[in-house]
Amino acid sequence: MNARIEHLETSGTFSLDGGTWEVDNNVWIIGDDQEVIVIDPAHDAEAVQKQVAGRTVVAILLTHAHDDHIRQVKDVQERIGGQIHLNWDDKVLWEQVYEGTEPDVKLTDGDTFTVAGATLRAIHTPGHSPGSTCFLAEGLEAHPVLFSGDTLFQGGPGATGRSYSSFETIIESIRTKLFSLPAETTVNTGHGPSTTIGEESPKLQEWIDRGH
Known part of the structure; x- marks a missing residue:
């Protein structure tokens, strides 16, 4: 296994529905x-x-199109190359930042990417946004690694209190598509610390009972 994971934390703002918040984001390489x-x-x-x-940049993968995740992606692409991949169910969010344009590739569930002997598979997990997508990596470590964007965090699902999101949908995505993964699967998130499927899956009913 020659591929490795590199982590970079960056800081900026997230804006939606008329509000702006300071946020720290995880960038995964x-x-x-x-x-x-x-x-x-x-x-x-x-x-x-x-x-x-x-x-060489094989691909730039976007887990979703909230502006904190995408506002710099065109500048990044100009600097490092690579095609931008995004699930186009997030069109309305993308166009709030890049009106009249499209990503280079419209990502679909099951798309695969290979880099340095590792394979990443796209898993469409709507809820936080319509096009939210996680990426499951095999061949990086002894167990699978999930890059969950803002779908699953340490301690709960991503936020669903703003436009184009749904608590019921994100819970269904997590329950059916993520909690079927092995318990030892590492979850590298869009913000904050990493976790595992085994740490989070026992909390599902608690989240449902608590609602949003």
């Missing part, structure tokens, strides 16, 4: 010394470029 995949290059294009350090 998967690959080796020659090639990488970049997931959610948020806020700081220069920092992402420095981390990539001239390696």
Whole structure:
């Protein structure tokens, strides 16, 4: 297994529904010394470029199109190359930032990407946004690794209190598509600390009872 995971935390703002909040985002880079995949290059294009350090970019993968995750992606692409992949169910969110444009590739459930001997598979998990997508990596570690974006965090599901989101939908996505993964699966999130499927799955009924 030659591929490794690199983590970069960047800071900026998230804006939707007339409000703006300060946020710290996780940027994930998967690959080796020659090639990488970049997931959610948020806020700081220069920092992402420095981390990539001239390696070939196989793809830029977006877990969803909230502005904190995508506002810098065109600048990032100009600096490091690679095609931008996004599930087009998030069109309305993308166009709030990049009106009249489209991502290079419209991501679909089950799409696969290979980098440095590792394979990532797209899992469509709507709820936080209509097009929210997680990426399941095999061949990185002894157990699977999930890049969950804002669908699943340590301690609960992603927020669903704003436009284009649904608590019932995110719970169904997590229950049927994520909690069927092995308990030892590492979950690398869009914000905050990582967790595992085994840590989070016992809490499902609690989340449902609590609602949103």
